Amino acid sequence: MDQDLSVITSERRRLTNVAYRLLGSLADAEDVVQETYARWYAMPPHQRAAVLSPGGWLTTVASRICLNQLTSARARRERYVGEWLPEPLPEHREGPDGVAADPADRITLDESVNMAFLVVLETMTPAERVAFVLHDVFQYPFGEVATIVGRSAAACRQLASSARRRIRAAQALATPVGVQAGIVREFKRAWEAKDVKSLMDLLDPDATVIADGGGLVAALLEPLTGSEWIDRTRVHGDRVTAGLTLLESTVNGLPGLVARQDGVTDTVMAFRIAKGRITHIWAVRNPEKLRAWQV
Known part of the structure; x- marks a missing residue:
């Protein structure tokens, strides 16, 4: 060859x-x-x-x-x-020849691509992010990382260590995927039933909701607490949810939800779950970030 x-x-x-x-x-x-x-x-x-x-x-x-x-x-x-969120990835699809049907299917869906992980990466300096991803995720030695970042191997080691502390501080206690799927399913049921009490019970008291519309569609311009978000949804009521169908799906390797309107993906929601409650909801609505989700 x-x-x-x-x-x-x-x-x-x-x-x-x-x-x-x-x-x-x-x-x-x-x-x-x-x-x-x-x-x-x-x-x-x-x-x-x-x-x-x-x-x-x-x-x-x-x-x-x-x-x-x-x-x-x-x-x-x-x-x-508004807020910028990473582009969400769907679960893998393969064509009839077994080859990835979409560029998204070339991404390995492990813990380093779940939305919570990617959001923390966004808080890092460019050098921290490169040093951490190449060394900790892809196992490149610091000597090689140094030639890419343009710093010494020792400096790259410090960058990765700083990034590692950020990841550790933001990580939730491990929640089995099956438990997460059950909580997301309950959230879907409560949302569809407009069951405010159940929604509040599923959310951590300090839960945060962030949406990304990119100025192309309506979305939250700043993060809201879970209760603020539910109150706003209640006020706008049917105008927000009219014609939407919620589907359970895998989002960046973890249980999430997809909202579709007339067969077109409108919103992809990823969740961070800790101690049995939802602490973060990331809702991506920017259509430019949802191309891999259109059937």
Whole structure:
């Protein structure tokens, strides 16, 4: 097999996984992978042949592109309308030939892509995020991480340690997936029945609701407490829920809900559950982030 073709087939999935975790956007991750391969093929054949580890070269280039994007993203996020949330991923789908039917299906759905994890990654500096993801998630040695971040291995070790503390502080006590699914199912039932008492019982007293519409659709412009969100929903009542169908689904590897209107995905909800109650609801409504969810 031609080496170039072998590189593409064996590395694309891993590069997409790295870029999605670094950027929190499937669309941006795909663009990064395309740009990485464009740079690979822009090299003369003799230079490509001289690369001892094509996979390592591709990862280094993709990570540097992501680092640059993360640095510029801070300015873009300041101009973003409302809250910015990572792009949610659906459960895997495969085509008839067993090949991933959608770019989202190239993402490995483990704990490093659940919404709570990605939201914490968003609080990190670009260098922290790159050092932590490459070392702790993908097991790259700090020496290699240093060449990507442009700092010493010792500095990268400190960056990853700082990021690790953030993750640890925000992590919920492990809740079995089956228990989470049951709580999400009860939330769906209470929402459909407009059972306010049951909804309040399911929410932690300090629960937070965050929605992302990107200025393209109506959404919360700032986080609300669970009770504030329920009160607002009650006030607007049928106008908010008219024609919506709630479906249980896997969102970034964990139980979540999908709201559809006339067969079109309107909202994807991810949950953080701790000690048997919902502590966070992340509702993504920005249609540009829901393309992988349209049937």
